[in-house]
Amino acid sequence: MLSNIALYGAIETGLIYGLVAFGIYLSFRVLDFPDLTVDGSFPLGAAVAAVLIIEGWNPWLATGCAVIAGMAAGAVTALLNVKLKILNLLASILTMIALYSVNLRIMGRPNVALLTEETVLTPWYDLDLAYHQVPVLLFVIVVFIALILLWRFMKSETGLAMRATGANARMARAQGIATGAMIVLGVAVSNGLVGLAGALFAQSQGAADVTMGVGVIVIGLASLIGGEAVVTPSSVLRALIACVVGAIIYRLAIAFALNADFLGLQAQDLNLITAVLVTLAIVLPGVRSSIAGKLSRSKA
Amino acid sequence: MISATDLRLTFGKGTPLENPALKGMSLTVNQGEFVTVIGSNGAGKSTFLNALAGEVLVDSGQIIVDNLDVTKLPTHKRAGRVARVFQDPLAGTCEGLTIEENLALAIKRGQRRGLTSAVKRQYMEKFKDSLSSLNLGLEKRLGDKMGLLSGGQRQAVSLLMASLTPSSILLLDEHTAALDPKTAAFVLELTTKIIEEQKLTALMVTHSMKQALEVGSRTVMLHQGQVVFDIEGKDREGLEVKDLLGLFEKQRGLEVDDDSLLLG
Numbered sequence: 001m002l003s004n005i006a007l008y009g010a011i012e013t014g015l016i017y018g019l020v021a022f023g024i025y026l027s028f029r030v031l032d033f034p035d036l037t038v039d040g041s042f043p044l045g046a047a048v049a050a051v052l053i054i055e056g057w058n059p060w061l062a063t064g065c066a067v068i069a070g071m072a073a074g075a076v077t078a079l080l081n082v083k084l085k086i087l088n089l090l091a092s093i094l095t096m097i098a099l100y101s102v103n104l105r106i107m108g109r110p111n112v113a114l115l116t117e118e119t120v121l122t123p124w125y126d127l128d129l130a131y132h133q134v135p136v137l138l139f140v141i142v143v144f145i146a147l148i149l150l151w152r153f154m155k156s157e158t159g160l161a162m163r164a165t166g167a168n169a170r171m172a173r174a175q176g177i178a179t180g181a182m183i184v185l186g187v188a189v190s191n192g193l194v195g196l197a198g199a200l201f202a203q204s205q206g207a208a209d210v211t212m213g214v215g216v217i218v219i220g221l222a223s224l225i226g227g228e229a230v231v232t233p234s235s236v237l238r239a240l241i242a243c244v245v246g247a248i249i250y251r252l253a254i255a256f257a258l259n260a261d262f263l264g265l266q267a268q269d270l271n272l273i274t275a276v277l278v279t280l281a282i283v284l285p286g287v288r289s290s291i292a293g294k295l296s297r298s299k300a
Numbered sequence: 301m302i303s304a305t306d307l308r309l310t311f312g313k314g315t316p317l318e319n320p321a322l323k324g325m326s327l328t329v330n331q332g333e334f335v336t337v338i339g340s341n342g343a344g345k346s347t348f349l350n351a352l353a354g355e356v357l358v359d360s361g362q363i364i365v366d367n368l369d370v371t372k373l374p375t376h377k378r379a380g381r382v383a384r385v386f387q388d389p390l391a392g393t394c395e396g397l398t399i400e401e402n403l404a405l406a407i408k409r410g411q412r413r414g415l416t417s418a419v420k421r422q423y424m425e426k427f428k429d430s431l432s433s434l435n436l437g438l439e440k441r442l443g444d445k446m447g448l449l450s451g452g453q454r455q456a457v458s459l460l461m462a463s464l465t466p467s468s469i470l471l472l473d474e475h476t477a478a479l480d481p482k483t484a485a486f487v488l489e490l491t492t493k494i495i496e497e498q499k500l501t502a503l504m505v506t507h508s509m510k511q512a513l514e515v516g517s518r519t520v521m522l523h524q525g526q527v528v529f530d531i532e533g534k535d536r537e538g539l540e541v542k543d544l545l546g547l548f549e550k551q552r553g554l555e556v557d558d559d560s561l562l563l564g
Contacts, residue, residue, distance in 0.1 A: 176379030
């Protein structure tokens, strides 16, 4: 039903969105900060990486700059909230809108092609692997490293302070934690991860486009919520694994839906399918527990 | 030693809801004193505590904690000197974190936090020792989520967390008010034990006059944002609730009309 290439393609994109889901886990779950900046920081990362690669930079260095650009965007959102007291959701929308212009300025045009350039993937094609397997291998490594680093960070003194900030800010302050600084750091790291995802996405797809960020937040949330439904996030490690699992399941579900001819779905239906999947992911755990509740009541 | 001098604070200044909460409050607490604070609703007890902790900044006046002027410092910059237990048992701990993670947060109160592992092996003995002093069996549940504990257990842990590292003053904000009577008695007993053992300087706000006289070495009553009386030593010994009421009426020429204050 699903060709090999489509399967690997889904996993490849799923791994990239796993990074986005890490970022969204950090803002939405850890800090309780609904951050829509990601719709802007994803194409920002792509734009920065693409432009620098075309300028002849080392692709890894260009990707590193994309991460820093993403972090700066996140820091702007957080500072709007912490220093200027703008509602967090609104602050992130302001940054997102601003980034649309910034991204056009960086690229100088709506899109930049990378098809003939040397990217982070180029050296890996020398390996004895099928063409569509190469990005999956590289991205598995990148996601694994990101996961381990994030996990260790969450377990560190600063990471624990960040978790306390999101869970109980008053208590965190009473413990001497500068909650404002934690929010800035957390939202910056979150968008740094999304910038990384954008940079890798541009390099694997062969282009950066100013519109490529539309709906990233929804896809990331879908991955996060879906993953949490499958892998119970009872610890930080499990929550991070849930992000990756959710992102890959989401992309596979999309690939199956688009490939199942009897459904009659086409590529332009993607956003509709996403919205339906997110709704299901949010509603289903509640339905499941209410059914479980009814069953246990009837037994008693 | 902490000293608050002529603290003034008005909420909603310049609005129809203008509410002066502190009107020239002054109080000095010496090293090792355990002061109980009483007062009816709106007397400024909680505002005073919040002002000491840094949660609200006063309009005028000065707060000095161990020779440092903290008047303008935000909460987190005072936390090294000021420890606190909240009224709401859920407010002092993080339910999503484990018991050991909560304690690890508290052991670094007011200190720099780095990138080393938060829950360190060398803390474990101290955590277990202090938890076992509660006799709740929590020393065997270090890895359990805080949310699994009852309100009383969580308040007991909050108290431990506040006393895990040294502080210039421990602020207790009606910390037994939200508990059932039996648990409240347990937490209060634990409070006096910790304060005595560690020779802490403490300020305890309470709604109950009886409690205010039973524990501590000094009692202060607030009314309308000011201290109306302050008794300690011989004057305080053998004093009963009705004596306190008499004192209050004599001082202010007022009738106490707050039932909860009389009945508590």
